[in-house]
Amino acid sequence: MIGKTEGLSGDSLQNSAIYPGQEYTCVIESLLWSGEGLAHIEGKEISVAGALPGQQVRIVITRMHGERPESKVLQVMRKAKDEGPPRCDHVHDAASASWQCIPYNKQVALKEGMVRDALTYGVPVDEQLRMTLPGRVLRVIPSPHVFYYRNKIELNFGYENMRVEESGGRRKFFDENPNIGFHQPGEWSTIVPVTDCHLYDEQLAVLLNEVRRFVHDTRLPVYNPKTHKGILRTLVLRRGLNTGEQMICFTVNAKKKDLEPLFQHFMRFTGRPGLVSLLLVENTGVNERPDHPKIHCLHGKPSVTERLFDLEFEISPFSFFQTNTFAAEKLYQAIVEQADINLRDIVLDAYCGMGTIGQYLARFCQKVVGIESHPGSIEDALRSSSKNKVANISFYKGRTEQVLAHQLPPGGKYAFDVMVLDPPRAGLHPKALQAVLAHRPRQVVYISCNLATLTRDMGGFLKGGYELRSVQPVDMFPHTVHIETVTVLQRKDS
Numbered sequence: 001m002i003g004k005t006e007g008l009s010g011d012s013l014q015n016s017a018i019y020p021g022q023e024y025t026c027v028i029e030s031l032l033w034s035g036e037g038l039a040h041i042e043g044k045e046i047s048v049a050g051a052l053p054g055q056q057v058r059i060v061i062t063r064m065h066g067e068r069p070e071s072k073v074l075q076v077m078r079k080a081k082d083e084g085p086p087r088c089d090h091v092h093d094a095a096s097a098s099w100q101c102i103p104y105n106k107q108v109a110l111k112e113g114m115v116r117d118a119l120t121y122g123v124p125v126d127e128q129l130r131m132t133l134p135g136r137v138l139r140v141i142p143s144p145h146v147f148y149y150r151n152k153i154e155l156n157f158g159y160e161n162m163r164v165e166e167s168g169g170r171r172k173f174f175d176e177n178p179n180i181g182f183h184q185p186g187e188w189s190t191i192v193p194v195t196d197c198h199l200y201d202e203q204l205a206v207l208l209n210e211v212r213r214f215v216h217d218t219r220l221p222v223y224n225p226k227t228h229k230g231i232l233r234t235l236v237l238r239r240g241l242n243t244g245e246q247m248i249c250f251t252v253n254a255k256k257k258d259l260e261p262l263f264q265h266f267m268r269f270t271g272r273p274g275l276v277s278l279l280l281v282e283n284t285g286v287n288e289r290p291d292h293p294k295i296h297c298l299h300g301k302p303s304v305t306e307r308l309f310d311l312e313f314e315i316s317p318f319s320f321f322q323t324n325t326f327a328a329e330k331l332y333q334a335i336v337e338q339a340d341i342n343l344r345d346i347v348l349d350a351y352c353g354m355g356t357i358g359q360y361l362a363r364f365c366q367k368v369v370g371i372e373s374h375p376g377s378i379e380d381a382l383r384s385s386s387k388n389k390v391a392n393i394s395f396y397k398g399r400t401e402q403v404l405a406h407q408l409p410p411g412g413k414y415a416f417d418v419m420v421l422d423p424p425r426a427g428l429h430p431k432a433l434q435a436v437l438a439h440r441p442r443q444v445v446y447i448s449c450n451l452a453t454l455t456r457d458m459g460g461f462l463k464g465g466y467e468l469r470s471v472q473p474v475d476m477f478p479h480t481v482h483i484e485t486v487t488v489l490q491r492k493d494s
């Protein structure tokens with residue numbers, strides 16, 4: 001039975017209420033702009049995480065969220081019409097839908113529809129204005145490479161499974177099969193191993209398997225977050241796709257001095273061509289991501305070099321750098337194509353990371369000012385701009401909302417003509433939005449990979465005296481539900 005009452009029993013049959021834990025079978029009708037599938041059960045809209053339009057799926061209700069209950073896929077009963085097999089083994093276990101089974105041109109069309117729908121339904125302005133917004137969405141710029149595009153692997157060491165033994169009324173737990181992979185959401189005791197991933201750069205995939213073999217051979221104990229025992233915690237592998245340089249970075253629950261004998265094993269990798277950086281990060285605390293990690297360089301340099309256009313960047317293990325190098329160039333070109341930046345302009349590059357956007361834009365304008373809160377990224381930005389001989393750029397370390405309010409207030413050192421904003425997924429802090437509006441730049445260029453916060457913040461700009469000129473989607477993340485956008489807003493009286 002599709003949709004209606006399969007899975008209902010007892011009380012629920014009598015009042016036919018939908019509540020968490022219930023299971024249903026339904027057909028996914030379309031894709032919501034949040035990326036979930038949409039189905040109807042008992043005439044009610046249900047959002048289905050991990051589902052694709054056209055699939056018939058077995059779902060379980062996970063929570064009641066406002067008017068629309070949320071659910072996730074338990075099993076795909078029937079595939080969508082043009083659905084093929086995924087290439088990666090582990091996608092079956094990932095919580096979000098992998099789009100690998102959909103042809104790439106269809107993925108791009110679905111993403112364009114999501115962006116249009118987000119503008120149609122998600123921007124908090126009056127309906128008359130809202131209806132004009134989707135017309136500003138341009139065709140998606142596809143990723144130059146559809147597979148093997150990721151320049152970074154970030155995974156956990158962990159155990160694939162846990163064996164339980166009962167003896168004398170007591171239960172004993174044994175971790176089994178150490179491996180490298182990711183934790184399912186809410187599941188911290190075991191990992192899903194990543195063995196055959198076709199999204200990572202192929203050289204990185206080879207390196208990952210070498211590290212895995214090394215872990216098996218040396219029997220290094222893997223860290224268990226519950227007991228706080230074990231050594232190997234996380235692994236970061238990076239590769240400059242335009243330079244070939246590679247990095248291995250282990251984070252360990254140990255002090256460097258206690259690991260001296262193991263370093264000999266680590267050094268085994270250093271003969272590998274292209275391996276320019278072997279790092280060991282001490283983290284003996286409970287926090288997975290300490291604010292100031294102690295990084296030891298065991299071989300080579302503490303970074304890998306990547307090239308974007310004619311610019312080179314030294315990437316440290318934990319600095320932000322776009323994961324799809326070739327699509328990043330498309331993204332930055334889209335900024336120049338969509339915004340009107342001229343040689344007299346003073347441009348702000350807020351949330352600048354290591355200053356990649358700003359260093360590219362510097363050739364098209366008079367001056368660029370970058371703001372970034374992560375201290376390591378600011379150091380990377382200073383180093384690379386000096387190496388790249390970009391003279392008309394400077395950087396401020398701090399939170400955008402604070403720097404714009406205190407160090408660079410309106411009427412102060414710079415009158416920004418164009419403000420480029422590339423915040424994290426959480427979008428703009430309300431004070432950052434107010435500070436940008438107070439500066440009254442001619443144009444705001446807002447780069448986002450999260451349609452929910454893009455539409456929210458776009459509402460703030462539309463109410464604050466700006467009009468929407470264009471939204472350019474760029475596909476930085478093939479085979480996932482995510483889409484990057486470059487939005488240009490123009491001050492109405494400019």
Ligand SMILES: C[S@@+](CC[C@H](N)C(=O)[O-])C[C@H]1O[C@@H](n2cnc3c(N)ncnc32)[C@H](O)[C@@H]1O
Pocket residue numbers: 320321322350351352353354355356357371372373374377398399400401422423424425
């Ligand atoms: C999406 S990344 C963009 C990086 C860069 N624009 C690029 O293309 O590589 C967002 C950056 O904002 C930084 N960040 C987060 N919150 C911030 C804040 N309140 N003020 C300034 N930077 C912030 C992060 O450290 C990160 O480097």
